[in-house]
Amino acid sequence: MNGYTVYKTQVNPKSVSLNDRIIRVGWDNGEQSDYHFLWLRDNCHCDECVTSLSKEQVFEICDVPFDIKPLSVELSKDNMINIIWDYKSHKSSYHPAWLKQHCYSQEAREKRNLKYKIWDKKLIEKSLPLYEYQDVMNKDEILLSWLYDLRDYGISKIVNVKNKLNEVQKVAQRISFIRETNFGIVFDVISKKSANSAAYTNLKLPLHTDLPTRELQPGLQFLHCLVNDASGGESILVDGFKIAEYMREKHKDEYKALSTLPMSFYNKDKNSDYRFVSPMIISNDKDEIVEIRMANFLRGPIDIDGKDMESFYNAYRLFILLTRDEKFQFYHRLNQGDLIVFDNRRILHARNSFDLKEGERHLQGCYVDKDELLSKIRILEREII
Amino acid sequence: MNGYTVYKTQVNPKSVSLNDRIIRVGWDNGEQSDYHFLWLRDNCHCDECVTSLSKEQVFEICDVPFDIKPLSVELSKDNMINIIWDYKSHKSSYHPAWLKQHCYSQEAREKRNLKYKIWDKKLIEKSLPLYEYQDVMNKDEILLSWLYDLRDYGISKIVNVKNKLNEVQKVAQRISFIRETNFGIVFDVISKKSANSAAYTNLKLPLHTDLPTRELQPGLQFLHCLVNDASGGESILVDGFKIAEYMREKHKDEYKALSTLPMSFYNKDKNSDYRFVSPMIISNDKDEIVEIRMANFLRGPIDIDGKDMESFYNAYRLFILLTRDEKFQFYHRLNQGDLIVFDNRRILHARNSFDLKEGERHLQGCYVDKDELLSKIRILEREII
The missing domain is CATH 3.60.130.10 (Clavaminate synthase-like)
Known part of the structure; x- marks a missing residue:
C-alpha cells in the first residue's frame, strides 16, 4: 500500500474515538495515537487522491474546507480505519500498520530519531x-x-x-x-x-x-x-x-x-x-x-x-x-x-x-x-x- | 596574486596605524578599513604560508601565538603593506587591492551581499x-x-x-x-x-x-x-x-x-x-x-x-x-x-x-x-x- 513499502502489522487498533478535531486510536498494546482530521484527509490513499500511475498524490489539501470533519469513523473487522468525510462524502481507508508507522506523538518521533555512534x-x-x-x-x-x-x-x-x-x-x-x-x-x-x-x-x-x-x-x-x-x-x-x-x-x-x-x-x-x-x-x-x-x-x-x-x-x-x-x-x-x-x-x-x-x-x-x-x-x- | 584572481587597484592606502590588535588602513578616497592581527597573519600570501603547487594555504593559525603582533608595519612606495611579525620575524606583504577587496567592515560586507530581483x-x-x-x-x-x-x-x-x-x-x-x-x-x-x-x-x-x-x-x-x-x-x-x-x-x-x-x-x-x-x-x-x-x-x-x-x-x-x-x-x-x-x-x-x-x-x-x-x-x- 501507499507505493512500495509493505507495513507489517505489529499491533492492532482496539478503539477509535473523536476528540476535538482529532481521531484517537487505542492500540491493543495499550498505546494510543492521535491523528488530526486535516492530516488524515491529506493522507487519503484512494485512487482519486493518489494517481495509480506513479503513486503520487494529486489531491491538494486546500481543495477541501479547513474545518472538514468525519461524518462517520468505523473500525472494520480487518482492522482498517474507515472514514466518511462531511465534504463530498469522500471515503478514506487507513491500514493500521501504516497509521502506527506514521504516528507523530512525541514518543514515536523520538524513537525514529537516528543516533550516531560517535568515536575516539x-x-x-x-x-x-x-x-x-x-x-x-x-x-x-x-x-x-x-x-x-x-x-x-x-x-x-x-x-x-x-x-x-x-x-x-x-x-x-x-x-x-x-x-x-x-x-x-x-x-x-x-x-x-x-x-x-x-x-x-x-x-x-x-x-x-x-x-x-x-x-x-x-x-x-x-x-x-x-x-x-x-x-x-x-x-x-x-x-x-x-x-x-x-x-x-x-x-x-x-x-x-x-x-x-x-x-x-x-x-x-x-x-x-x-x-x-x-x-x-x-x-x-x-x-x-x-x-x-x-x-x-x-x-x-x-x-x-x-x-x-x-x-x-x-x-x-x-x-x-x-x-x-x-x-x-x-x-x-x-x-x-x-x-x-x-x-x-x-x-x-x-x-x-x-x-x-x-x-x-x-x-x-x-x-x-x-x-x-x-x-x-x-x-x-x-x-x- | 593569491591564486588566479587579479585585483584591480581602485583606491590606494594613504595611512596605516595600529589600534588595539588592529591595523587601520586609511584609503585615499577617505574610507578606512580595520584588519585584525590574527586575520592578517592568517592571510599571509608568502611562499612559506601558501604552497606554490596548488596555491593552497599550508600555514595553520594555531601554530603562532594567539597574541602575535607586528614588530613593524610599513606602507611601501608601491602601496604594499608590509608587516614584520614578532613571532619568528615572519614577513608578510599585502597588496592594497586585495586588502580593500576583503575589507570586512559592515558597509563593505553589505555591499557584497547579492540582491535578488523578485518578480510577479x-x-x-x-x-x-x-x-x-x-x-x-x-x-x-x-x-x-x-x-x-x-x-x-x-x-x-x-x-x-x-x-x-x-x-x-x-x-x-x-x-x-x-x-x-x-x-x-x-x-x-x-x-x-x-x-x-x-x-x-x-x-x-x-x-x-x-x-x-x-x-x-x-x-x-x-x-x-x-x-x-x-x-x-x-x-x-x-x-x-x-x-x-x-x-x-x-x-x-x-x-x-x-x-x-x-x-x-x-x-x-x-x-x-x-x-x-x-x-x-x-x-x-x-x-x-x-x-x-x-x-x-x-x-x-x-x-x-x-x-x-x-x-x-x-x-x-x-x-x-x-x-x-x-x-x-x-x-x-x-x-x-x-x-x-x-x-x-x-x-x-x-x-x-x-x-x-x-x-x-x-x-x-x-x-x-x-x-x-x-x-x-x-x-x-x-x-x-
Whole structure:
C-alpha cells in the first residue's frame, strides 16, 4: 500500500474515538495515537487522491474546507480505519500498520530519531567496521550491514578489493550513482607535477573534509589503494562530531563561535572558482550536531563582523589543536587492496607526507551523496527485513 | 596574486596605524578599513604560508601565538603593506587591492551581499531575460550576461535552440557538468506508459520545485522543447521568493509556520526511496529568504508535534492558494526550439495537462548545481571584466 513499502502489522487498533478535531486510536498494546482530521484527509490513499500511475498524490489539501470533519469513523473487522468525510462524502481507508508507522506523538518521533555512534581512537580501534570485498559485492544482507555501519559510525574498511583501475566506482555503485565534481567522476590521488590541489602532491594534508567549498559537501568518500610502496602517507581519521561534542562540553564559548560564525571556504583553479560560507559546526533545530565543514588549506579570508574576529580565531585555533590530539585520531596505513569509506561531512581525514624514493603511491577515489546511502538502506530493508 | 584572481587597484592606502590588535588602513578616497592581527597573519600570501603547487594555504593559525603582533608595519612606495611579525620575524606583504577587496567592515560586507530581483506576473512579462542560442553558445560576454540573469531573476529563455536530442546537455555544459539524479543525466519529459513520476504522464502538475526529496535540490533546471504539437501542456512559473515575501508581509503567522515547521518529502520508486524533511521556506541568519522547497505530490506524512498540526495545515493551504493566484503566475507555452532555464530552488513550475490526440510533446531536461553557476560567473568575470 501507499507505493512500495509493505507495513507489517505489529499491533492492532482496539478503539477509535473523536476528540476535538482529532481521531484517537487505542492500540491493543495499550498505546494510543492521535491523528488530526486535516492530516488524515491529506493522507487519503484512494485512487482519486493518489494517481495509480506513479503513486503520487494529486489531491491538494486546500481543495477541501479547513474545518472538514468525519461524518462517520468505523473500525472494520480487518482492522482498517474507515472514514466518511462531511465534504463530498469522500471515503478514506487507513491500514493500521501504516497509521502506527506514521504516528507523530512525541514518543514515536523520538524513537525514529537516528543516533550516531560517535568515536575516539580507543573506540574505533576496537570496533572499526571491517568487510570483505566479495561479501559487499555479492551479498545484499552484508551490503545492508555495511551501509548501517557507514551511516552510524561514519567509517568502514573493505579488504581484498580487486586491484583494478576504477574498481572503486563499482563498489560505490553498489549504493548508487557517483557524485561528479570538478575533479571528475573518479579521481586519482597520485603525486602530479602540475597539481591543482594539495591532494595531488606528496605534501602532508591536515585534517579536513573534502570540498567544503561546495554548498553540499560530498556525503561518502571512497578511497581505494591500488599501490602504496612509498614510505609515509599514513591516513589519519578523526570523528568531527566527537571533537564538536567535546568542545560543546568543555569549551562552550568556542563551540558557540564555530557553530554560529560563518567560515569562508575558497577553491580557485584555472577553470573553476568555488566559494562557500558556513559555520564549521552545523547543528539542527534539536541542537544535534549534523555536519562538520573544515579544510584550513581551502580557507578563504574570514568575512565576519570585526567585533567577532578574535573569538572566531580563538575557537578556530582550538578546533585545529583538538584534531591534532592523538586521543581522537585513528591512525591507519592503507595497503594495496584496502578501500576505506567514510562520511565526508563528519569524519575529518588527513595524510602524512610521503617519500616516493622507495616506490609508488596511487589511490583512486569517488563520492556518493548521503541521499543515496539512505535511499539504498530503505530499499534493502524492503527486501530483507 | 593569491591564486588566479587579479585585483584591480581602485583606491590606494594613504595611512596605516595600529589600534588595539588592529591595523587601520586609511584609503585615499577617505574610507578606512580595520584588519585584525590574527586575520592578517592568517592571510599571509608568502611562499612559506601558501604552497606554490596548488596555491593552497599550508600555514595553520594555531601554530603562532594567539597574541602575535607586528614588530613593524610599513606602507611601501608601491602601496604594499608590509608587516614584520614578532613571532619568528615572519614577513608578510599585502597588496592594497586585495586588502580593500576583503575589507570586512559592515558597509563593505553589505555591499557584497547579492540582491535578488523578485518578480510577479507583471514584472516578468515585461522583463523576461531572453537569449539567442548562438550567442549563448559562442559569445562569452553574452554567456556572462545570461548567467547574471539566471542568478538574479532565477529565470531565462533561450530561443532558436538546435532541434537535436541531448542539445540541452550542451547548453548546460556552457556552465559546467550535469548533476546526475535517479532520473539520469538527461531526462525525457514525455508521456510514458509505466511512469515513475507524474512528470512522465499527461497529467496536470501543480506548482513545485523538482526533487525536494533530496538534501540539495538541483540548482538550475533546463527544459528544452523538441516538439510540442499536443494541445495544452502550457508551463506556469511562479517566483517562490515573491510568494514567501508576500506571506511574510501579509500573513506573519503562516510565514512563521512554513519557515520553521518541517515538511516531509517522499519519493518512492522501485529502486529508490528518497526522503527529506525541511521547512518549505528557508531563510538565512539575516532573515533573507534563500530557498523554497515544495511539491505537494511528493509530500510525505507530516511529522511534527501534534499541537502544531493545525497551524501547519493552515499555512500550507494558504501557500498553495497563493501559487494559484494569477498575479504571481508567468504563463507560457514552450515551442519547438525554446529552452527555459530556471532556479529550481526558487522558481516553482507547473504544467497544464495535455492531449496527445493532436500531436506529440517531448521535452528534454537536465540539472546543474548552483555552485557551478556561481563558479562560472567568477571565471568569466576574471576574463571579461
